[in-house]
Amino acid sequence: MKWPGKIAVIAAVALAAAGITWSIKGPPARKLLLDAATLKADEVSLRQIPKITQAGLDFPEIRKEVHAAPDVNIVTTDFEFTNKSDKPVSVIKYDAACSCMAVSIKDSKLRYAPGESGVVRTEFNMGNFSGEVDKTATLWLDGDPEDKPSLVLTVHVVIPELVSLEPKTVKWEVNEAPTPKTVHIKINHSEPIHVLSVTSTNELYTQQLKTVEDGKTYELIVTPLDVKTPSLGIMRLVTDSKIKRFQTQMAFTQVLKPRLADASK
Amino acid sequence: MKCPIQIAVIATVALAAAGITWSVKGPPNRKLLCDTTTLKADEVCLQQIPERMEVVWVDARPRKDWEKNGVKGSMLWNLDPAEDMQEFEAEAAVRIAAIPRVIVYCSDENCGVSRQVAERIRKMDLGAEVSVLRGGWRALSEAKRTKDSKP
Numbered sequence: 001m002k003w004p005g006k007i008a009v010i011a012a013v014a015l016a017a018a019g020i021t022w023s024i025k026g027p028p029a030r031k032l033l034l035d036a037a038t039l040k041a042d043e044v045s046l047r048q049i050p051k052i053t054q055a056g057l058d059f060p061e062i063r064k065e066v067h068a069a070p071d072v073n074i075v076t077t078d079f080e081f082t083n084k085s086d087k088p089v090s091v092i093k094y095d096a097a098c099s100c101m102a103v104s105i106k107d108s109k110l111r112y113a114p115g116e117s118g119v120v121r122t123e124f125n126m127g128n129f130s131g132e133v134d135k136t137a138t139l140w141l142d143g144d145p146e147d148k149p150s151l152v153l154t155v156h157v158v159i160p161e162l163v164s165l166e167p168k169t170v171k172w173e174v175n176e177a178p179t180p181k182t183v184h185i186k187i188n189h190s191e192p193i194h195v196l197s198v199t200s201t202n203e204l205y206t207q208q209l210k211t212v213e214d215g216k217t218y219e220l221i222v223t224p225l226d227v228k229t230p231s232l233g234i235m236r237l238v239t240d241s242k243i244k245r246f247q248t249q250m251a252f253t254q255v256l257k258p259r260l261a262d263a264s265k
Numbered sequence: 266m267k268c269p270i271q272i273a274v275i276a277t278v279a280l281a282a283a284g285i286t287w288s289v290k291g292p293p294n295r296k297l298l299c300d301t302t303t304l305k306a307d308e309v310c311l312q313q314i315p316e317r318m319e320v321v322w323v324d325a326r327p328r329k330d331w332e333k334n335g336v337k338g339s340m341l342w343n344l345d346p347a348e349d350m351q352e353f354e355a356e357a358a359v360r361i362a363a364i365p366r367v368i369v370y371c372s373d374e375n376c377g378v379s380r381q382v383a384e385r386i387r388k389m390d391l392g393a394e395v396s397v398l399r400g401g402w403r404a405l406s407e408a409k410r411t412k413d414s415k416p
Contacts, residue, residue, distance in 0.1 A: 098377055
C-alpha cells in the first residue's frame with residue numbers, strides 16, 4: 001500500500017474510533033454545567049427552567065401545588081402535555097428524584113405525533129413526610145444527553161399537620177426561677193381530636209393538661225421541680241385521632257446550661 | 266508496512282501517550298469535591314467536620330442500609346412509613362442533650378430526605394445546630410469515615 005493509502009486507512013480508523021467513542025459517551029461536554037445541588041438560595045439553573053419550545057412538548061403547568069388530604073398515603077398528580085411542534089416527539093426516559101415517587105406516562109405511550117396529547121402521572125408516597133415538600137420528576141426527550149433532560153416537573157405537596165405543638169420544647173436555664181411554662185396544642189382539623197393522656201419520662205417535671213376548647217385547643221403546663229442541674233424530659237401525648245401518625249405526639253422539657261440556652265433562643 | 270502492523274503501531278503510540286498523560290497529570294479525578302463556597306445555608310462539607318469532633322450523626326437512609334454499614338455511633342432517622350417517628354425523636358432528644366451538633370446524611374447529594382429530617386430536628390427546638398452533609402453517604406465512603414472502612 002502506498003503512503004496516501006496508508007494515511008487514508010489511519011484516518012479512517014481514527015475517525016471510526018472517534019465515532020464509536022462519541023456514540024457511546026456522547027458529545028464532549030463543553031457547555032457550562034450547573035449542578036442544581038450546588039445552587040445558592042437565590043440562584044436558579046437554566047436547566048430548572050423548562051425548554052418547552054425546544055422540547056416540542058407543551059406543558060401548561062410544570063409545577064403543581066397539591067394539598068394532601070390528612071388520611072391519604074399516596075398523592076397523585078397529573079401533568080398534561082401536547083406536542084405542539086411539527087414533528088413527532090419521543091420520550092426516551094423518565095425518572096423521579098426520590099424513591100418515594102413513582103412516575104408513569106398514560107398508556108405507556110412514548111411517541112407523540114404533532115398535535116397529540118398525553119399525561120405524565122406522579123405518585124408520591126407521603127410516608128412520614130410532613131409540612132411542605134418539593135418532589136420532582138424528570139423527562140428525557142429525543143436526543144437529550146443523560147445529564148440534560150428536557151423537562152423537570154415539580155410537585156409541591158402540602159402535608160397537613162393535624163396536631164401542632166407550640167413550642168415543641170419548653171426550656172429553663174440552670175438556676176432560673178422554676179416558673180410554669182406552656183405548650184399550646186392546636187387541632188388543625190374539621191373533626192375534633194382529643195388529647196387523651198400525657199406521660200413524662202422524667203419525674204423532675206410535672207405537667208398538667210388543660211382543655212381550652214374540647215377537641216380543638218389544649219394547654220400543657222409544665223413545671224420543673226429542679227433547676228439546679230441540666231435535665232431532659234420527654235412528654236408523650238396520646239390522642240384519639242383516627243389517623244395513626246397523629247395518635248401520638250412528643251414534646252420536650254429541658255433545663256440547660258446558660259450557654260446552650262442562649263444558643264437555642 | 267502492512268495494515269495490522271500499522272494498527273499495532275498506532276495503538277502503541279496512543280497507549281504510550283495515554284500512559285505519559287496519566288503519569289504526568291495523574292489518574293482522572295472521580296472523587297466528590299465539596300466546594301464550601303457553593304454550600305447552601307444548611308449544608309456542610311465533610312472536610313469541615315474533623316473526625317474527632319463530637320457530632321450526632323443521623324443516617325436518613327433506609328434501615329437496611331444503615332444496619333449494613335453507617336457512621337460509627339450514628340442513629341437512624343428516615344421517613345419510611347414503617348418506622349416510628351416518635352422513637353426517632355426521643356432518641357435524638359437524648360443525644361442532642363449531650364451533644365448539640367447534628368449532621369444528617371443521606372444516600373447521595375440529591376436525596377431530599379436528609380433535608381426533611383434536618384428540618385424536623387430543628388423543629389424540636391432543642392437548641393442543636395443541625396446541618397445536612399453535602400455528598401451524603403458517598404462523601405463519607407470516599408473519606409473512609411464509615412464503620413467498615415479500613416485505614
